[in-house]
Amino acid sequence: MANTVLIGSQWGDEGKGKIIDVLTANADWVVRYQGGNNAGHTVEIGDQKYVLHLTPSGILRDGCKCVIGNGLVVDIVGLMGELKDLVARGISLDGRLFISDRAHIVLQYHKMVDGAKEGKADAGKKIGTTQRGIGPAYMDKADRIGLRLGDILEVDFLDMVRQQAEDKNEILVRFGAEPLDIDAFLPQVQVAAEYLRPFITDTIPLLHEAVRRGDEILFEGAQGVMLDVDFGTYPFVTSSSTGAGGAPAGSGVPPNAIDRVIGIIKAYTTRVGEGPFPTELKDGIGAHIAKVGHEFGATTGRPRRCGWFDAVIARYSAMVGGINEWALMKLDVLDAVETIKVCVAYECDGERIDTVPASIRRLERCTPVYEEFKGWQTPTTGCTRWEELPEQAQKYVKYLEGLTGVKVGILSVGPKRESTLLLDR
Numbered sequence: 376m377a378n379t380v381l382i383g384s385q386w387g388d389e390g391k392g393k394i395i396d397v398l399t400a401n402a403d404w405v406v407r408y409q410g411g412n413n414a415g416h417t418v419e420i421g422d423q424k425y426v427l428h429l430t431p432s433g434i435l436r437d438g439c440k441c442v443i444g445n446g447l448v449v450d451i452v453g454l455m456g457e458l459k460d461l462v463a464r465g466i467s468l469d470g471r472l473f474i475s476d477r478a479h480i481v482l483q484y485h486k487m488v489d490g491a492k493e494g495k496a497d498a499g500k501k502i503g504t505t506q507r508g509i510g511p512a513y514m515d516k517a518d519r520i521g522l523r524l525g526d527i528l529e530v531d532f533l534d535m536v537r538q539q540a541e542d543k544n545e546i547l548v549r550f551g552a553e554p555l556d557i558d559a560f561l562p563q564v565q566v567a568a569e570y571l572r573p574f575i576t577d578t579i580p581l582l583h584e585a586v587r588r589g590d591e592i593l594f595e596g597a598q599g600v601m602l603d604v605d606f607g608t609y610p611f612v613t614s615s616s617t618g619a620g621g622a623p624a625g626s627g628v629p630p631n632a633i634d635r636v637i638g639i640i641k642a643y644t645t646r647v648g649e650g651p652f653p654t655e656l657k658d659g660i661g662a663h664i665a666k667v668g669h670e671f672g673a674t675t676g677r678p679r680r681c682g683w684f685d686a687v688i689a690r691y692s693a694m695v696g697g698i699n700e701w702a703l704m705k706l707d708v709l710d711a712v713e714t715i716k717v718c719v720a721y722e723c724d725g726e727r728i729d730t731v732p733a734s735i736r737r738l739e740r741c742t743p744v745y746e747e748f749k750g751w752q753t754p755t756t757g758c759t760r761w762e763e764l765p766e767q768a769q770k771y772v773k774y775l776e777g778l779t780g781v782k783v784g785i786l787s788v789g790p791k792r793e794s795t796l797l798l799d800r
């Protein structure tokens with residue numbers, strides 16, 4: 376039995392939800408450990424499509440238990456809506472969902488501050504956030520003023536919320552934004568708090584007991600290494616530790632209980648929101664990839680920017696994340712591309728570099744050094760075994776393995792469960 380962390384290795388939306396769902400067939404627990412409902416994880420099962428924002432993707436497999444860990448910021452009204460939708464679609468939550476009493480709460484005023492900050496930011500400084508209140512909620516956590524899920528269990532919870540809302544209204548007014556109508560907002564908070572109350576618990580002993588028993592645990596990362604608050608393209612990042620290191624910090628399961636890390640990575644690259652993206656394609660090929668790959672944000676519906684595979688970023692993510700193997704996603708999206716390019720290094724200020732610079736100013740001056748690869752121009756979605764893949768597609772996979780120094784253990788050639796090849800070469 377292996378406890379496995381799955382992390383996004385680019386700028387998010389690599390297909391984490393799909394792979395969690397595939398691997399959950401053999402897992403006892405799925406644990407989210409960071410982020411909030413900025414995440415949008417898609418799982419397609421038969422003709423059903425689910426987009427999960429806060430609920431771990433394991434909820435879609437009977438018998439799998441799910442934990443929303445201490446490292447998250449939880450929009451309680453949003454989560455209530457998400458859970459009600461799941462229940463309406465026949466998913467049972469009974470005895471299967473546990474929310475850490477240490478996780479932080481996101482409320483309407485966080486979203487309003489997020490929107491107001493973005494609205495006021497000068498051109499070039501806007502992050503293009505999902506406006507889900509993620510940054511302001513993590514600010515409250517770091518500032519040691521945040522409310523946590525456990526506070527819902529206290530009798531004066533609504534008084535605490537009122538105080539916070541009043542403080543945030545002062546900030547909103549300073550931003551020139553409309554303040555929150557607190558009296559209209561509090562009843563909504565109360566309804567969500569009551570709905571979530573039965574799920575709130577101390578998840579730490581629960582997970583330790585699971586580790587002790589030898590249960591199999593999957594840790595479901597959100598976002599991706601390039602959006603990590605330390606390792607990503609700061610300041611165009613999210614506010615949490617999206618890499619494998621976030622898993623122990625955001626769940627209470629110690630690092631030595633984690634056996635392996637799977638990096639989820641697309642056969643090309645996408646990014647939503649602002650910030651540098653060296654291999655971005657602004658031409659017809661970018662538009663083709665966006666169209667074939669349905670590259671629209673699962674949370675905000677914004678079009679995703681598309682570009683070639685960037686081996687510099689992949690190597691960096693593998694290094695920072697301790698990635699043992701790749702789940703290489705969306706290979707099928709390149710099926711019709713005649714010539715595929717791959718960035719193998721950057722050229723910056725007259726020198727060749729092969730790691731990601733800390734400064735985005737420097738990254739913005741980087742131009743990709745490309746190698747060209749002949750496409751396979753054959754459909755791959757129907758392939759269920761390595762041997763069925765076109766030879767040139769096999770070569771592409773091996774080529775990426777050579778460039779990144781990490782083997783591909785899982786290959787995905789379509790959004791459905793069955794379009795997944797577990798490679799044992």
Ligand code: GDP
Nearest residue numbers: 388389390391392416417673705787788789790
């Ligand atoms: P996540 O945030 O990492 O879980 O990824 P998203 O769900 O935001 O975006 C991934 C999208 O790609 C979803 O619409 C998936 O259904 C879809 N998808 C996942 N794997 C594949 C694949 O191998 N091929 C294709 N064509 N689509 C895929």
Ligand code: IMO
Nearest residue numbers: 387388413414415503504505597598613647648
């Ligand atoms: P999943 O888990 C892609 C991006 C936003 C913005 C930046 C900061 O589905 O891969 P935030 O709202 O977090 O303060 O926004 O991060 N972003 C994501 N991009 N996938 C995600 O999640 C993202 N979550 C946040 O677009 O650029």
Ligand code: MG
Nearest residue numbers: 388415416673
């Ligand atoms: Mg997503």
